[in-house]
Amino acid sequence: MPRRPRILLVNASLAGAAGNTAVLLTRIQRALRGKSAAETAVLAGGPDFAALRPRLAAADGFVFATGTHWDGWSSELQRFLEAATAAEATSLWVGKPAAVVVSEHSTGGKGVLSRLQGVLVTLGCSVPPLGGMVVSRAALLAAKSDRSAARDFWGLADLGVVAHNVAEAARISLPGARAATPRWRTWPVDRRDFAARWLDVPARSAQPPPE
Numbered sequence: 001m002p003r004r005p006r007i008l009l010v011n012a013s014l015a016g017a018a019g020n021t022a023v024l025l026t027r028i029q030r031a032l033r034g035k036s037a038a039e040t041a042v043l044a045g046g047p048d049f050a051a052l053r054p055r056l057a058a059a060d061g062f063v064f065a066t067g068t069h070w071d072g073w074s075s076e077l078q079r080f081l082e083a084a085t086a087a088e089a090t091s092l093w094v095g096k097p098a099a100v101v102v103s104e105h106s107t108g109g110k111g112v113l114s115r116l117q118g119v120l121v122t123l124g125c126s127v128p129p130l131g132g133m134v135v136s137r138a139a140l141l142a143a144k145s146d147r148s149a150a151r152d153f154w155g156l157a158d159l160g161v162v163a164h165n166v167a168e169a170a171r172i173s174l175p176g177a178r179a180a181t182p183r184w185r186t187w188p189v190d191r192r193d194f195a196a197r198w199l200d201v202p203a204r205s206a207q208p209p210p211e
């Protein structure tokens with residue numbers, strides 16, 4: 001029986017263990033229970049890349065989590081990635097699946113997610129299917145006031161999909177893993193009115209009277 005994969009959750013929040021990122025990673029860790037051995041590394045005020053290296057080497061997969069800061073990821077993560085460049089394309093990263101969770105107030109998070117996935121792939125990681133998402137305060141507020149209109153937005157339940165898929169990707173790449181078909185999960189997708197217009201035409205009476 002192959003061992004369970006080890007997943008390292010990298011908390012790159014400016015607020016360390018006190019921020020939104022830590023809350024999201026707690027949910028990820030809960031979702032990983034029974035699928036993997038997960039542990040967290042907090043970058044802010046914690047180990048630098050060199051000190052973290054043995055834990056990165058021991059991991060079979062990663063979840064990177066950061067807030068959005070002026071359209072970018074945190075300075076903690078930037079420092080980490082700069083130091084990690086020395087290990088680019090080495091066995092520390094190559095072939096290991098990396099999931100990404102970004103939080104934001106309202107805008108910029110998807111750009112951070114896509115660029116970070118690109119960097120991780122260049123370091124040598126793989127990106128699992130549906131292995132990254134943005135948790136937006138604006139989207140969560142919208143879902144509270146109109147659940148049906150917000151059904152196509154990412155929500156907290158989707159963290160379970162990200163957690164499952166990174167664990168699954170790590171499981172199938174473990175040495176000695178049986179060549180079974182991976183059991184990926186997907187989140188709900190709006191297939192009915194994804195192209196529908198969502199802006200109302202202004203009412204005639206709201207238009208200024210003709211001169």
Ligand SMILES: Cc1cc2nc3c(=O)[nH]c(=O)nc-3n(C[C@H](O)[C@H](O)[C@H](O)COP(=O)(O)O)c2cc1C
Nearest residue numbers: 013019020021067068069070071103104105106107
């Ligand atoms: C300096 C700073 C810049 C931020 N810039 C953005 C931004 O560009 N877009 C956005 O939607 N949210 C922005 N935010 C909000 C954070 O992304 C959001 O609160 C995130 O959840 C923070 O994660 P943390 O609590 O783990 O640090 C910013 C927050 C700070 C402190």
